[in-house]
Amino acid sequence: MPIPSSPKRRLRGALLGLLLLGASAAQADQLDTIMAAKKLRVAIDLAVPPYSMKDDKLKLIGSDVETAQLMAKDFGLELEVVPTTLTNRVPFLQTNKADVVISAFSITPERAKVIDFSVPYAPILVVVGAPRSMKINGPADLAGKKVIATRGTTNDQELTKIAPASTTITRFDDDATSMTAMVSGQADIWVTSPMLLKVVNEKNPTRDIENKLTLKANLLAVGLRKGEPRLKEKIDGWIRAKLGNGQLNAIYKKYHHAELPPEILNPAS
Known part of the structure; x- marks a missing residue:
């Protein structure tokens, strides 16, 4: 004859089930989610020339735009540009409105406390x-x-x-x-x-x-949410490969009329 379960035992079982469900969801990290969706959502401020802007036919152009296009293509994904402002770049990551930010995004200690950055791919001067x-x-x-x-x-x-x-x-x-x-x-x-x-x-x-x-x-980098090591590793590897084969330098030179500096092409680490 089965022994009736007590309310406490049932509660413990329910809590254990929730914990296991949470652990399973955590394993499906952002890279898995992006690849399953077959779409890369990139937040870009559309008015930061020559990094991002619209031409006279209202087509999106700029070095960051082409960088995002190349990344999505190489990952085998559709690119979805998520319009943002410079002020909203971090909030868009934190609220999952975008997968990554490619938008004249400088690496700073303050930002690195709340989001992660890829390795640098381009520079920007403050004048x-x-x-x-x-x-x-x-x-x-x-x-x-x-x-x-x-x-x-x-x-x-x-x-x-x-x-x-x-x-x-x-x-x-x-x-x-x-x-x-x-x-x-x-x-x-x-x-x-x-x-x-x-x-x-x-x-x-x-x-x-x-x-x-x-x-x-x-130094500019791709911004992404904290706690996504596989996505960061994939993006870091892609940037290093594209710096190595000259594609990112070609994009930068097209819009900025200058070569990428040594600290980008040949980083110390």
């Missing part, structure tokens, strides 16, 4: 741009001036570090808005990348913006 007629030889010359930056970027962080107390820092939520402020003359000093200063002059040559100071050279 202070202003009209040629304006005298700026060092951070001290920013005293009493209004300077703009895109919120949450490494440009914003570097500006905050070096700006004198009397500097007025205005932060915009994306590069497109910062660009509009510079082109229209609402702002004269922008901490950004050299290529965006070039775009300002293309849109309004009378601005005559030049690079006054280089604050830092950052």
